[in-house]
Amino acid sequence: MTLPSPRADSRRRPAWSWGIGAAVAATVFYAILALGRWNAGDSADYDLGIFAQGADAWSRGHWPVSHIRGLSLLGDHFSPLLATWGVVWRIWPTPPALLVTQSVLLGAALGVIVGYARWRAGWRVALLIAAVGIFSRAVLTTAMFDVHEVAYAAVALAVLCIALLQHRFSLAVVASVWLVLTKEDLGLTVFAAGVAWWWMYRGEGWRRPLLLAGIGVAGVLVAMLVLGAFAPGSGTGYLAYFGIGTSNKLPVPEDHSLSPQRLLPVLMYVVLALVIGVRSKLTVLAIPTLVWRGVSSNIHYWALDFHYDVILWPIGLLAFVDVVTRAGRVAGGSEAEESVSRPSLRSWEKAAVGVAVLAGFALAVSEMADRSVAPASLFRTAPVVTDIRTLAADHLPKGARVATQADVGAYLVPSYDAYSLRTDQRPSVDYVMFTGKPKWLYQVPQCAKDKLVRDAAQVWRRGAVTLVKLPHRQRVTPTC
Incomplete structure (x- = not known):
């Protein structure tokens, strides 16, 4: 039996403190932005009003129905995990309760990522990840545009990525089940996790990767059945953006041309992974989201102004940590010893990371300017x-x-x-x-x-x- 390295144990303690510190800072920051928009009168029916009505229904033991959306929310998206919002609503029955809950979820996701980065790659990388992660446009669009179910996915994806990197199958299964209960398309991401497990640990055989892939497939099938049951005759209308079924009646501009804007999510992932992170096997997890967004006729799926990029956020950041960790491992060090040193990157890699960091901050500043968020709104009502x-x-x-x-x-x-x-x-x-x-x-x-x-x-x-x-x-x- 191999005993844990004392050196590894000594690094876990500061990793915990870094993770908790990042989680608290991010939660407070995102809550200030979200509540500031609420007080400024910038919150909307779509989607805060919709999810607030759903949470109210869950809290009374009913299926989530939204009159604003005009249907049962289980016929709109497969998100049974949002029943937890019903618990929150019982305690604090007001839309800001959901804004705060989302802030906690996003903050927790960043805390997990930063804590892992501190443990595996050292404080310099952890500090970079904390700064880049908290101010990423991918997460700011979620924090500043009311609430969405994908906040739950951010936490689960961070855990799933770490489970893959650490060869922790049970943890990967838990995170995968969490994901398929969050939204119908995330079953595709879980299927990709099965592919990634096979690629990373090919010598172990097919049982584990097939189980992960099976959870993903089962998640998609169950989601389609539930959506069809709660939206009789059509199922989810969002498939219409892919040429399947009938419209969901949302007045969303569509474009069937081969617009170069379809590549914007890909560029966002490259920025999130700080360029060099795209070499990580974790990038496989981003492929389903990038593909379905790129082939859709819904122009909102291509844009960087909504919440869709938050799915890529934990994958990109941890993919970068993975690549940097491998570059910084001490010659002759073993995985069991968890020995890492300062990343040894080539000049062009350092330059690419620098450009990506600057691009990421520029995108974040642009998003905050577009949303006209004033933190002072937290203390006054418009x-x-x-x-x-x-x-x-x-x-x-x-x-x-x-x-x-x-x-x-x-x-x-x-x-x-x-x-x-x-x-x-x-x-x-x-x-x-x-x-x-x-x-x-x-x-x-x-x-x-x-x-x-x-x-x-x-x-x-x-x-x-x-x-x-x-x-x-x-x-x-x-x-x-």
Whole structure:
């Protein structure tokens, strides 16, 4: 029996402290950004309002239904792990609870990555990973654009990558099951983990890689069956972006051309892996996500402005750590001794890493500027948020059915039954609320707002917010 190296044990202690420190710092930073956007009135129905309604349903022991989305969320994405949000909602029934939970998940993922980097590659690499990781655009887009189920995937992917690198099969199985319960496409990533295990440990045979791949395949099949059961007749409408089935009715711009923008996620992965990390076998795990995003007709899947890159984030960072660790291993040192030294990189590799670091920070600064995030918003509430709450408290009965513009609904959950004021849904409601904020996602045309006001039984205005009481419960469509 081989006893643990005293030297390895001595490095695990600072690794834990580095990991915890990075997790706490990242959690606080992401929470400030998310709550700042909430207080500034920049949170949206899509997706905070949707997931808040889902969490409210889970908390009451019901299947997750969102009136904003217009369907059961188990017919939208296969994410049973989000039942844990129901537990959070029972404790703190407000959308900011989900923002804080997501911040904790993202912070935990970075803590795992930094702790491993400190243990395997030393403090210099850990410090680089902490700085690059916390300010990566891939994770900032998630932290600053409400909430998404992929925050759970970030933690599981970090654990799965480390399990692969450390030859820890049981841990890999746990992380794989976690992933297939997070979202339907992540079964493909788990299948890729089976391929990576075979590539890394070919001498062991096929049993373990086949088991991992089987978990991935089973996850996809179960997800498709559940999605079909909760969305009868169509299953997940997102397959329409790949030429399969019918549309999910989301007004997303599509492009079937061979646009070079399809390669943007690939470039993001190269930046996340600091160029040289692409040589790691962990890169196999990124391939399914890069492929399905690249071949889709949904232009949002190609863009770097949404949450999709957070799947690549832990893979790229740990792929870099893997390559650096191998470059820095002391000649004659063994894996059992866990002996590492300062990375021995060639000049061009150091230059490539430097360029990637600068590119990563530039992308992060651009994202924060685009989102106009002001951390000071954490300590003050914007007038538009106050106006939404005041109008609702003064004129809406508890549980009222309200059709809302995309920048309103999340602020009415859970006290009121919010619906989406969009042409593809036509909800049956008693009230309508919208704002005059310019350049908002899914903005209601001004002529449609004017028509709603003209036909209203009663109208209340406060600042940029308008609340309309309809003559009777009716289906509303924001058309002119």
